[in-house]
Amino acid sequence: MSRRRAAEARAPGKLILFGEHAVVYGHPAVAAAVDRHTTVRLERIAGPTRLLSATVDDARLLPALATVLPPRGIGVHLHTTLPVGRGMGSSAALAVALVRALAALEGRRADVEECVRRGFDIERIFHGTPSGLDHTVSALGGAVRYVRGQPPAPIPVAVLPLVVLDTEIAGDTDALVAGVRARRPAVDADLAAIGALVDAMVPALARGDLATIGAGMNENQQRLRRIGVSSDAVDALVDLARRAGAAGAKLAGAGGGGVVIAVAPDPAPVLAAAARRGVPAFAVEIRSPRDPADDPATGTEGPAPPG
Ligand code: PMV
Numbered sequence: 001m002s003r004r005r006a007a008e009a010r011a012p013g014k015l016i017l018f019g020e021h022a023v024v025y026g027h028p029a030v031a032a033a034v035d036r037h038t039t040v041r042l043e044r045i046a047g048p049t050r051l052l053s054a055t056v057d058d059a060r061l062l063p064a065l066a067t068v069l070p071p072r073g074i075g076v077h078l079h080t081t082l083p084v085g086r087g088m089g090s091s092a093a094l095a096v097a098l099v100r101a102l103a104a105l106e107g108r109r110a111d112v113e114e115c116v117r118r119g120f121d122i123e124r125i126f127h128g129t130p131s132g133l134d135h136t137v138s139a140l141g142g143a144v145r146y147v148r149g150q151p152p153a154p155i156p157v158a159v160l161p162l163v164v165l166d167t168e169i170a171g172d173t174d175a176l177v178a179g180v181r182a183r184r185p186a187v188d189a190d191l192a193a194i195g196a197l198v199d200a201m202v203p204a205l206a207r208g209d210l211a212t213i214g215a216g217m218n219e220n221q222q223r224l225r226r227i228g229v230s231s232d233a234v235d236a237l238v239d240l241a242r243r244a245g246a247a248g249a250k251l252a253g254a255g256g257g258g259v260v261i262a263v264a265p266d267p268a269p270v271l272a273a274a275a276r277r278g279v280p281a282f283a284v285e286i287r288s289p290r291d292p293a294d295d296p297a298t299g300t301e302g303p304a305p306p307g
Pocket of ligand 1: 016087252254255
């Protein structure tokens, strides 16, 4: 066993760029890691394993930690810059960061396979039977095209400047998915059109063609409205972003609230418009493939305290 006494690692959250809900019925979706993260710091301590500090308050944290950490000897600090409960994958990022930090504490590096495998056990504590997309994207970084039942395929993205606007409302994913199911077959044509749109967007993302991507987001949002998963709060933020100069905007994730993403070659006016209305908003940049140096895991050498 290494003599590292502390280690820290982080992992990114994600956004669904195109294809949510349609993906449930076998159509493709595109999701991407964002440059906002959950960070986990582990320290060897005397006594039972416990949470030493956290920017999130969630009863599922301790059971999630217990999935991979020993019952004694580890103190945990958690910090996230992701909005929690908005479909941005903060728990998946926690899962991957925890696997990375534990490996770093043991003086080694966790590869993608280990992050995906062990991260899934942690994600299950938060989400029951998740698709596994969130933590896989977090572990891989970059962007992926995803079809249910198949491994996510990494795709290139030139550079995609986005603004994320937060409705501050947590959408209920299960209820929204059930609502779409209940509206079938009337919504099937929209779901199929969303799937076709996703594949039209893949080359536009590779080229960095922001005008085409923006128009695609507007069409995707219109169809998400038609299948009944948008909301007044979402529509208001989509409108706000477009009026402030965004090339396009849509909800990202299950809808009913959550976050709105806007393609904005110049994020400043969109951020300013959000600030004037008191809407939490921030810029993110998507690139794919990611630079592996973006997610460092670091360890501190030294004797562990007697446990
Ligand atoms: O809220 P999120 O980002 O986990 O997205 C849910 C995506 C859906 O397509 C609505 C559901 C699913 O399981 O794919």
